[in-house]
Amino acid sequence: MLESQGTKATPMNKTSMELKEDRELVISRTFNGPPRIVFDAYTRAELVKRWWAPKSHGEIVDCTAEVRVGGKYRYAMRTPDGTDVAFSGRYLEITPPSRLVYTQVFEQMADAGEMTITVTFEELGGKTLLVSREVYPSKEARDSALESGMEHGMKEAMDQLDVLVASLC
């Protein structure tokens, strides 16, 4: 298979994505380095800054991360059409270099609820298998978030998500 934009001898690995039952989306990829390094690159703000907003999708405009249990983070990027999209949340569990659990809110549709993301870093012969499990809020959680004062309807929230998705491409 031809690799796109691979500039060095190291072969690029493939990203896989799978939709599971119970609102879970699983993203995984193997990296050519030990979990210690991958975990650092995945969590430390000054390193996250360098990969979280790919040039093809936008530029990073905010990247702060207080990496401790209960600490907050916020990542934001400006898409080519000038829209800012921001994700924020807090850390629920930090076990370097093997496991990370955090919440995530897409700020532009905060009333759609909070996701919980669990990332595991598994050592495989000097490489790291990274698996990120995103669990989307249940309908009940979203409904109660909607009832608690927010005037947005689901329809509008969904339209915003579509706009986000379109703007990311």
Added chain:
Amino acid sequence: MLATLTALAEPNRLRIVELLRTGPRPVNDIGECLQLNQPQVSKHLRVLKDAGIVDVHARAQQRLYGLRPEPLRQLHDWLERYRQLWDARFDGLDELIEELKTEEKSHARKPRN
């Protein structure tokens, strides 16, 4: 998108969608195939209908439930775009990891130099 995702998150609803891929069916037929009672099937079909995933047509004396392709296609497209975003991110992360490995090696060599 979230509505589609939520509607499909329930295992029996996902089974109904899988079954309807073969073509439209009436409620009792769906119930028999999946061994669900009719109130259950009707409840799930209502959720799927609200999410725009199925629609209903009358044929002779029957009401047939069938898939609407749009939401599933949208979900597929959304997933693919989201995968591409993460793929691009991870390509960048790959490069960063190479850099960090090189840095680490050069640091490790320093004391000996």
